Amino acid sequence: MTRWLPLALLLLPACALFHRPPRPVHAPPEEAARFSFPETGIPEEGLRAVPGAMVRAIQLAMEDFYPWDKKPPTSEGPEWECLYRRESYGVYAAPYQDDVILVSIVLEPQACGGRAVPHDMGALYAVDTRSWRILAVQR
Template sequence: MRHALVLSCLALCACGTTRLPTHYVPPEEAAWYKLPHELPTEGRKTLSGPMVTAIQLAMDDFLPRQTRPHWDATPQEICLYQRQSYDVHAAPLGEGVMLVRITTNPGACRWGREPVADMGSTYAVDIRNWRILAIQRP
């Protein structure tokens, strides 16, 4: 009976999602920073909730947060393991579908070489049930 209880607990733990920690600066460092009362209008973008969620779903598949470079990775490979090295374009496609295209940022990961070939993907995301319908890779 005891073993069954332990196995049940382990199974439940395995089914849960792992939440990665959010990183905050120390309180003494954050004390000097004051947020403005309003967002600046210059450069401001508004994204719908479904668009943001579709982007997050696609990016989590394309480059999961816990993914780390291999131990002997080059600086360029390390760069490609960072989400900020990619640009994201999103657009609604008909009823209930959002297209999300992830492409390498042309200015990222260069180090005096030619730009990295497109390593991105295009996702069709079902925004009703939050599932990936299709992926197109170059």
């Protein structure tokens, strides 16, 4: 037992390197209690069905494009913080060929309040849905 102790003491600090993605934030119970769902369920207007495979492909591409723990550079300044928010980007996805889904991530034109932004902010991903790997990225 004591011969494993030095190894355990060496590996323990390495555990700090493994970060789990943050859990979604929930509203406090009193705020959640004030919300009421529609009696008819999800409204038909604006309803979109997204197949599970497409959702997973989008998640893979977005996590690669903008990882959850990515921090904006301090040199950019607050006027460009819009470039470092996931909600500033639109996502388009379509089945391609041989179990591949193409996922396009593009900066929404209105994301930065009409400010001129770089046109190359985005990427096109090819995601293999058999092995759930990113096959290629075009930036």
